[in-house]
Amino acid sequence: MxxxxxxxxxxxxxxxxxxxxxxxxxxxxxxxxxxxxxxxxxxxxxxxxxxxxxxxxxxxxxxxxxxxxxxxxxxxxxxxxxxxxxxxxxxxxxxxxxxxxxxxxxxxxxxxxxxxxxxxxxxxxLGPDLLSQQVTSGDVQKRLHDPQFRRRSLGALLLDQRLVAGLGNYLRTEILFFSKLHPKMRPVDLTSVQLSLLADSIIDITHRAYRQAGVTNLDAWIEQAIAAKEPRRQWRFSAFERAGLSCHRCGSIIERMMVGSRRLYLCPCCQLLSP
Incomplete structure (x- = not known):
């Protein structure tokens, strides 16, 4: 979809x-x-x-x-x-x-x-639309703190259109990767710094995908991926669709898992599940 x-x-x-x-x-x-x-x-x-x-x-x-x-x-x-x-x-x-x-x-x-x-x-x-409405990082942080959202796992929550409207499967993976968060973590588990980074990433990655026609990866990483002869369906993303390939950040192997009956990709080293 x-x-x-x-x-x-x-x-x-x-x-x-x-x-x-x-x-x-x-x-x-x-x-x-x-x-x-x-x-x-x-x-x-x-x-x-x-x-x-x-x-x-x-x-x-x-x-x-x-x-x-x-x-x-x-x-x-x-x-x-x-x-x-x-x-x-x-x-x-x-x-x-x-x-x-x-x-x-x-x-x-x-x-x-x-x-x-x-x-x-x-x-x-629906929650607010990130591309057609004026939504700030502070707005998103307040929604993450809301009692209906704060104790839900991020892997499920980021697909809930009541939080913010428009997020889907590839954006969920990319947001969590850039936020360095495991999908089983919850907003209530996050430090103020992590919560701020997550809110920023929700907005920034969505806008990047809009500006760049679905490309969420960073330019330097795209160059590396193209040099390694990765197809567009892989180099356009930082983690999504990259199971079995090296993490651009740390070199660990990207893994695939199922969350909410949908596939999600993560780096097991960069996105540790905090105790």
Whole structure:
């Protein structure tokens, strides 16, 4: 499933194509939305942003198109007269000035009034979005101290969208690696220095992945990995996907483990489980 940085980058592309433009044509596959399609024609697209792994296309009449890609959804941009060649099922198409944004394969799509978004069953449960909202390290530290989070293992907690929205499997591994923390540790176990580093890493690694199209590794380590002929799926990360390879920091062998039924990678030397 795409994580927050990937959805934010997709939103940026759609915003660049549609923002400020008036819709000439709108098509929805879902019957409950199809009857509203014509009411969006002639309406301007004001903005496209994200909340975690959900995308929000905001219209000038204060309606908002919510979509969640889940496992298989994907947005494609194209000329109005040249739709993509794909076997995927078209769910949404928004067209303006000869260009279109089409959503394929996603099933979680709905239209909301902006004032009602707080009652959305998914959005209402989310923590703050690190890429579309102003979130500081202090904000994240306060959330880590919250009673509902402070005694949970970091390996599970970092996938809980109520903490902060948009984190996923590769970000979890990378955040813990750069924080030098074992996934079984809990916020309550951490020193103030460790807690600060974790909060900084949650923000910094997410923004790095967004800026660098999913690359979270450091430049010097990338050079080493490329020189060692590692494929991109490995050199783009500091630890994720690197089981059996040397830790960039200490030279120990990166290990793979399962946490919450999902794979996680760590350095057994750099990320010791403190007593």
């Amino acid at each position: 795409p994580e927050g940085p990937e959805i934010r980058r997709a939103a940026d592309k759609i915003e660049k194509q549609l923002r400020g433009k008036t819709l000439d044509d709108v098509w929805f596959a879902f019957p409950e939305l199809a009857k509203q399609a014509s009411s969006l024609i002639g309406i301007q697209v004001n903005a496209v942003d994200t909340w975690g792994k959900a995308m929000l296309i905001r219209f000038a009449d204060q309606r908002v198109l919510y979509s969640h890609n889940q496992l298989y959804g994907v947005w494609k941009l194209h000329s109005e007269d040249k739709p993509p060649s794909t076997k995927r099922s078209l769910r949404v198409r928004l067209t303006a000035e000869g260009r279109a944004a089409s959503l394929y394969s996603a099933s979680d799509v709905s239209l909301w009034h902006e004032n009602a978004l707080d009652s959305h069953p998914f959005l209402a449960r």
